[in-house]
Amino acid sequence: QKEVEQDPGPLSVPEGAIVSLNCTYSNSAFQYFMWYRQYSRKGPELLMYTYSSGNKEDGRFTAQVDKSSKYISLFIRDSQPSDSATYLCAMRGGNTGKLIFGQGTTLQVKP
Amino acid sequence: EAQVTQNPRYLITVTGKKLTVTCSQNMNHEYMSWYRQDPGLGLRQIYYSMNVEVTDKGDVPEGYKVSRKEKRNFPLILESPSPNQTSLYFCASRAGGHNEQFFGPGTRLTVL
Numbered sequence: 530q531k532e533v534e535q536d537p538g539p540l541s542v543p544e545g546a547i548v549s550l551n552c553t554y555s556n557s558a559f560q561y562f563m564w565y566r567q568y569s570r571k572g573p574e575l576l577m578y579t580y581s582s583g584n585k586e587d588g589r590f591t592a593q594v595d596k597s598s599k600y601i602s603l604f605i606r607d608s609q610p611s612d613s614a615t616y617l618c619a620m621r622g623g624n625t626g627k628l629i630f631g632q633g634t635t636l637q638v639k640p
Numbered sequence: 641e642a643q644v645t646q647n648p649r650y651l652i653t654v655t656g657k658k659l660t661v662t663c664s665q666n667m668n669h670e671y672m673s674w675y676r677q678d679p680g681l682g683l684r685q686i687y688y689s690m691n692v693e694v695t696d697k698g699d700v701p702e703g704y705k706v707s708r709k710e711k712r713n714f715p716l717i718l719e720s721p722s723p724n725q726t727s728l729y730f731c732a733s734r735a736g737g738h739n740e741q742f743f744g745p746g747t748r749l750t751v752l
Contacts, residue, residue, distance in 0.1 A: 535682070537680060561739055563739055570746075571745070571746075572644075572730055572732075572743030572744055572745055572746055573683070573730075573741075573743050574743070575739070575740040575741065578739040578740070617682060617683060619683075625690075626671045626673060626688035626689065626690045626696065627685065627688060627696070627698060628673065628685055628688075628741070629685070629699070630675075630682045630683040630684070630685075631682055632680060632681060632682035633682045633683075
């Protein structure tokens with residue numbers, strides 16, 4: 530079993546839809562949870578991060594962490610064609626350089 | 641401009657021919673990492689370094705070597721490349737106590 534599981538999609542939605550992206554994990558030592566966005570032929574860029582459980586909102590994006598269920602989510606409201614990309618969840622423990630990524634979900638938002 | 645640079649960007653080589661992919665960052669970051677990205681497998685960490693002369697294995701270290709003699713550089717060495725190391729490689733760095741990793745542009749390696 531992989532430490533982090535993410536549905537690879539692809540996911541196709543119409544413009545304006547609400548998008549839900551999810552990851553599950555098995556390591557209870559993870560404390561920092563991140564979402565990266567990767568456009569085609571580019572390196573990933575950090576979108577949001579959350580420490581421990583809870584919600585975090587940034588514009589149209591909301592990240593949720595439920596440590597009791599070992600489940601994290603990223604919601605995108607009013608999705609735009611420019612949101613079309615691959616979204617990768619990532620997580621790590623405390624003072625460590627080790628970072629585990631999910632497989633990535635490819636999202637296409639159609640105009 | 642703050643950035644992570646990698647060279648070369650594209651490389652085609654043959655089995656067994658030693659190669660080095662360079663990585664350099666100009667942000668004075670303590671942490672640096674190497675990842676490979678393969679379809680359906682996402683990003684997998686090869687090695688990471690928490691500071692000069694401090695390196696540790698990630699999830700897929702077999703067949704790779706790294707060194708961190710200076711803070712800004714973190715080269716990835718393939719002593720005897722094999723076809724299963726054909727992949728897209730990313731170098732990344734971050735400051736200690738921060739979560740944002742800055743990724744380089746990637747190196748596409750093909751081993752024939």
